[in-house]
Amino acid sequence: MRYRTIGTDPRTRREVSVLSLGAMLFGTKTDEATSYAILDRFVEAGGTFIDTSNNYAFWMTGGQGGDSEELLGRWRRSRGVGDEIVIATKLGARPLAPGTSYVGNREGLSAKVIRESAERSRERLGVARLDLLYAHIEDHRVPVQETVAGFAELVAEGTVGLLGVSNHRAWRVERARAVAAAAGLPGYEVLQYHRSYLPCRLDGPTDLDPDGNVGAVGGDLMSYLRAEPELTLVSYATLLRGAYTHPDKPLGPEYDLPSAPVRLAALREVAKQTGATVNQVVLAWLIGGEVPTIPLVGASSVAQLNESIGAVDLALTPEQRHRLDTAW
Template identity: 70%
Template sequence: MKYRTIGTDPATRREVSILALGAMLFGSVTDEKTSFAVLDHFVEAGGTFIDTSDNYAYWVDGGLGGQSERLLGKWRRSRGVGDEIVIATKVGAEPLAPGTGYVDNAEGLSAKAVREAAERSRERLGVDRLDLLYAHIEDRTVPLGETVEAFGELTAEGTVGLLGASNHAVWRVERARALAAAAGLPGYEVLQYQHSHLRPRFDIPSPLFEDGSLGHAGPEMLSYLRAEPGLTLVAYSPLLAGAYTRPDKPLPQDYDHPGTPARLAVLREVAAETGAGINQVVLAWQIGSRLPVIPLAGASSMAQLKENLAAVDLELTDDQRARLDAVH
């Protein structure tokens, strides 16, 4: 396994595995036995970074979520897992009532909502401190300063370590970090966005945001990472839910544009040259990026996890990486 340090403050920064394990469907679609087996093998392979959210997976049973956090808490207790494993979670997108969702009825990012959600997450996970807490989605009904102060209070109390933001417009991330700095509070240091080798369109309306495909790490986000070396990008859905390799998983409409076939072609070329799978090439491309990127990949079976883990040791040549980077 390879590792990367996230965060800059010696009191909160952590060294984590360069590959993060997504636990979104653990305890719901993926049963407990399989979830525990995947988690155990991930840790045995040197994995130390696991990702969840308070609202995972509310859409499975029409509830409020919490299944993933509860399963991770049970796994932690049964295995005696301590601070050596970093579990990141998120607040802000848990539905307020069964049968609703984050689009129309999310808990939001008010000071009250952030504190109460963080307390529920700590209880489900069975921890005194959340290693990394993200603001899951934007809440433009609440002043940014209120959210920044709410996160800052939790870190000051010692119940939260690192802070992060997911699915926010870049300008709002920067404004929140500026507000935190001006107030002497910790700011967002880990950013979680959808990012893969294929490049999305940004002219498709989102059900939640007016900015188009806001959840994607587009050129502006990647430029921001270059300018701010203290930030880390955790790239979710790097394998596009199987769309690279499974005929039954069509590419999302975000990738329906003339540039996609060329990028798929070079992926296939590099996969053939290395003897690796396309998914492994995508993960290796991210892991070896000049930017601080940590791919976040879920696994619903041991076979999927082992395939993903093998990408950690896949070394792409400079020529292969240049070809992967150059295709538009």
């Protein structure tokens, strides 16, 4: 396994594996025994970065979520896991009532919600401090100053370490960071968005926002990350939920762009040259890119996880990377 440092403050920064394990369906679709086996294998391989959320996976149970955090808490206790494993969680998109969606009915990012939801996440995970806490989705109802102050209070108290943000427009991220900096408060340092080798359309409505796909990395966000190299990008849905390799899981309309066939051909060409799988090439391309990305990988079996782990040591040549980068 390889590692990188996230965060800049010596008091909160952490060294994490360059591959992150997504625990979204652990405890619901993925049963406890299988979840434990995947987690154990990840740690055995040197993985130290696990991702969850306080609303995972409400859509599987008709509840409000928390199943993934609870399973991770049980796993931590059963294995004697301490702070050597960094667990990131999120708040803000938990449905307000069981059996409902977060669309138009979510907890949001008020100072009260931030404090109460973070406390419940700590209890479910069984930790004294949340290593990394994300603002999951935008909240247009709460002033950014309140959200910034709410997160900063928890950092000052020592119950939260690093702060992150997910599925926010780049200008909202910058505004929140500017507000924090002006007040001498900690700001967002880790950004989590959808990014893969195939670009995604940004102009279609989504559950997060009817005006466009704010959850996917676009040109504005990439430019922002190039200008702010101290920020860390974590990418979800990197393997397009199996669509790269499984014909029964076709690419959705959000990937119906003229560049898609050209990039898929380049991807397969490089996979053939390296002897790696297409999925492994995608992960290696993200890890070693101009804007280094920590891929967040899901797994429903140890075999799936092993394939992703194999990408960590895949070294693409400059020529292969150039082939991938220029396939448009």
